[in-house]
Amino acid sequence: MKLKSVLIGCTLVLVVFFMSGFSTKAEAQNVIGKQPQIKQVAATTVKVAQVSSKPSVPVAEQVKKVALTFDDGPDRKYTKKVLEILKDKGVHATFFVVGKQVKLYPDMLKEIAEEGHAIGNHSWDHKDFTKITNEQMKQQIAKTDQVIKDAIGTSTTWFRAPYGAKNKQVKDTITKSGNQEIGWTVDTRDWAGTSSKQMLANVKKNLKPNGIILMHSFGGKGGKLDNTIEFLPQLIDYLQKENYTIVTIPELYAKE
Numbered sequence: 202m203k204l205k206s207v208l209i210g211c212t213l214v215l216v217v218f219f220m221s222g223f224s225t226k227a228e229a230q231n232v233i234g235k236q237p238q239i240k241q242v243a244a245t246t247v248k249v250a251q252v253s254s255k256p257s258v259p260v261a262e263q264v265k266k267v268a269l270t271f272d273d274g275p276d277r278k279y280t281k282k283v284l285e286i287l288k289d290k291g292v293h294a295t296f297f298v299v300g301k302q303v304k305l306y307p308d309m310l311k312e313i314a315e316e317g318h319a320i321g322n323h324s325w326d327h328k329d330f331t332k333i334t335n336e337q338m339k340q341q342i343a344k345t346d347q348v349i350k351d352a353i354g355t356s357t358t359w360f361r362a363p364y365g366a367k368n369k370q371v372k373d374t375i376t377k378s379g380n381q382e383i384g385w386t387v388d389t390r391d392w393a394g395t396s397s398k399q400m401l402a403n404v405k406k407n408l409k410p411n412g413i414i415l416m417h418s419f420g421g422k423g424g425k426l427d428n429t430i431e432f433l434p435q436l437i438d439y440l441q442k443e444n445y446t447i448v449t450i451p452e453l454y455a456k457e
Contacts, residue, residue, distance in 0.1 A: 265410040267445045268453045269294040272323055274418035275302055275309035279426045283418045284316060290437045293317050295450040297361040300325035300345030302419060307352035314353045319449035321359035321383060322346060330362050330371045338374045359383055359450055383450055385415035394422035397432035404436060
């Protein structure tokens with residue numbers, strides 16, 4: 202009861218104080234009657250302030266990356282042509298090389314490395330790893346690592362299984378060898394003699410950001426990869442038009 206009396210007294214004091222600032226009682230009541238509108242305006246002002254506090258510059262879109270990869274080389278015919286196109290377009294790729302080809306053309310592997318491209322291990326002679334013993338897998342990897350090191354002074358930590366064939370045993374062996382196994386997200390099927398038009402349609406349909414495109418720099422149907430050489434400039438032009446950043450496998454897997 203005592204508390205209620207105090208509250209009533211405080212309210213009367215505030216009313217008297219508030220009304221004393223006006224010339225008439227009617228004027229004071231008029232202003233008091235408008236209080237909800239004043240609160241509404243104040244609330245609107247706060248909302249406007251909150252909206253205007255948002256960044257005026259939109260958040261940058263995520264960079265779309267794609268890695269171009271070439272298997273089964275090197276050689277002095279198609280690998281050479283691939284390197285010329287990449288140099289002309291100003292982009293870098295990753296070459297998954299076969300050990301016996303490196304032994305035949307160490308100068309080409311050196312050229313690949315000197316031009317800023319990445320190198321990966323693709324076995325010694327392209328045997329299906331799911332059909333050989335664990336010890337044979339180890340030898341295939343180690344022997345290829347050695348010829349790569351002999352050619353360019355360093356080995357690699359990237360490995361692609363021949364035919365992309367792998368099971369748990371294959372994966373475990375690759376990991377224990379100190380390599381990271383790399384597959385692909387788009388197979389151009391250049392090795393099957395697919396036309397450049399069909400390959401480009403395949404990429405347009407299936408490529409997603411952070412994708413890996415599989416091509417070849419040696420081998421192919423009947424030993425020919427003229428379709429790849431025709432396709433590669435078209436592919437790069439398309440990717441750049443679609444705002445893809447072309448990177449190597451190490452760049453694609455680099456931690457931000």
